[in-house]
Each structure stands twice: as C-alpha cells, then as structure tokens.
Amino acid sequence: NAGVIQTPRHKVTGKGQEATLWCEPISGHSAVFWYRQTIVQGLEFLTYFRNQAPIDDSGMPKERFSAQMPNQSHSTLKIQSTQPQDSAVYLCASSLEGGQDTQYFGPGTRLLVL
Amino acid sequence: GDSVTQTEGPVTLSEGTSLTVNCSYETKQYPTLFWYVQYPGEGPQLLFKVPKANEKGSNRGFEATYNKEATSFHLQKASVQESDSAVYYCALSDRSNNRIFFGDGTQLVVKP
Numbered sequence: 001n002a003g004v005i006q007t008p009r010h011k012v013t014g015k016g017q018e019a020t021l022w023c024e025p026i027s028g029h030s031a032v033f034w035y036r037q038t039i040v041q042g043l044e045f046l047t048y049f050r051n052q053a054p055i056d057d058s059g060m061p062k063e064r065f066s067a068q069m070p071n072q073s074h075s076t077l078k079i080q081s082t083q084p085q086d087s088a089v090y091l092c093a094s095s096l097e098g099g100q101d102t103q104y105f106g107p108g109t110r111l112l113v114l
Numbered sequence: 115g116d117s118v119t120q121t122e123g124p125v126t127l128s129e130g131t132s133l134t135v136n137c138s139y140e141t142k143q144y145p146t147l148f149w150y151v152q153y154p155g156e157g158p159q160l161l162f163k164v165p166k167a168n169e170k171g172s173n174r175g176f177e178a179t180y181n182k183e184a185t186s187f188h189l190q191k192a193s194v195q196e197s198d199s200a201v202y203y204c205a206l207s208d209r210s211n212n213r214i215f216f217g218d219g220t221q222l223v224v225k226p
Contacts, residue, residue: 004157033213042218043158043203056212091157100146100165100207103214105157 002026004106006092012112013082021077021109025094032075033103034067035091043091049075050098082113116141118217120204126223127194135189135202135220137178143208147171147180147187150203150216158203161189199224 005024013019025032034046045059049069060067064082069075079086089108095101120137127133139145146165150158162171167182176191187204204217 043216045213045216048213050212093157098212100209100214102148102160102163105159107155107157 004092004094004104006106006109010110014114016081019079019082019111021090023075023092024073026104029094029096031095031098033093034077037089037091084113087111087113116215118204118206118215120217121220123221124223129196129224129226130193133191133194137187137204139185139206141208143210145206145208148205149178149189152201194224196224196226
C-alpha cells in the first residue's frame with residue numbers, strides 16, 4: 001500500500017499564476033479531504049468528497065479555489081490567480097468512508113507564491 | 115458547533131521526563147476521539163483513537179482516556195524521548211459529522 005500520494009511535493013509560482021495540486025487516495029477509500037496548513041492558522045479543513053461527490057466545501061475560500069474529483073483515483077485542488085497569502089502546505093487525506101473513520105494523510109504539497 | 119481545545123505549544127521537555135498535553139472538546143453528539151502526530155516534512159498520522167467513553171487508547175507509550183463527564187482526552191507519556199519531538203493534534207468526529215475536527219496542535223520539543 002503506497003499510502004496517499006500527492007504531487008508535486010513542492011511548487012513555486014509567481015503571483016497571479018495558477019496552481020494545480022494532485023492527490024491520489026488510497027485504493028478502496030471512498031472519502032477524500034483537502035486541508036491547508038500554515039504556522040499561523042494551523043490545520044484548516046478545505047473540502048471533502050465522498051464517492052467522488054462534493055459533500056462539504058465549507059472551508060474553501062469563496063474565490064479562486066476549486067476542487068474536483070473526476071474519478072476514484074485522483075482529486076485536484078486548483079488555485080487561480082495565486083497570491084502570497086496562499087503559500088502553505090496543502091494536505092490531502094483519504095479514509096474508508098469518511099465520518100469517524102481514520103484519515104490517512106499524504107506528505108503534502110508545499111506551495112510558495114512569490 | 116464541534117470544537118477541540120488543546121495545550122498551546124511549544125512544550126519543551128528534557129528526555130526522560132513526563133508529558134501531559136491537555137485536550138478538551140465540545141460536541142452535542144457522542145464522538146470518537148483521536149490523537150494524531152505529525153513529524154517534520156510529513157502529514158499527520160494516527161497515534162490512536164477511542165470510540166467509547168471511559169476507555170483508554172495507547173500507542174508507542176502514549177495514552178489517553180476518553181472522559182465523557184469532563185469532556186477531556188488528555189495525552190500522556192511517562193518518559194519522553196527526543197524522537198517524540200513532533201506536533202500532536204487532538205481531534206473528534208461524531209455521527210452527525212462528515213469529517214474529523216482537529217485542534218490547533220501542540221508542538222513538543224524534547225531536548226537530549
């Protein structure tokens with residue numbers, strides 16, 4: 001079992017550019033979660049899919065951020081017109097069925113917006 | 115809404131001393147409680163979870179008891195090691211939630 005895979009591990013973008021982050025959940029897991037982690041804000045929930053359907057996006061910024069899960073083997077988080085304040089580690093996690101199931105995290109993508 | 119409050123870090127200890135990280139929670143439901151640990155450069159990983167009140171979870175010498183009356187889930191270890199240096203997250207999830215709610219994390223620094 002390879003665990004949750006996130007690519008790229010590091011990404012540097014210029015202000016105003018677009019960034020797409022990829023996540024491959026553990027095979028057989030139906031729930032996928034995205035989090036943002038910074039020193040100031042800690043671990044922030046962004047969004048959650050179950051069986052590829054968006055369930056809860058209450059943590060997603062209303063502008064510039066979007067997430068998709070086109071198939072059971074990957075999810076993407078897209079940030080348009082990136083800003084320096086978007087610099088963070090973006091973590092993806094998957095669990096068997098969501099809810100109270102244990103979440104397994106990937107290593108994260110460290111995004112730096114210059 | 116659901117929330118988790120834990121000891122504010124950093125907590126700095128010498129190797130061999132005991133650790134307590136306090137965790138209190140608020141929920142209207144009957145939650146499962148978790149402790150996660152995050153090492154530098156990695157995502158958080160489950161340390162252990164406890165689904166039932168009055169039961170204890172443990173792993174790698176760490177333990178915590180689910181205290182429903184006090185709404186607490188304090189993390190303890192009798193003798194910490196330098197390799198325990200990490201960030202520790204208390205978290206909860208209940209049947210009405212789709213997800214796990216995490217506390218702000220407590221950074222532990224263990225000096226040799």
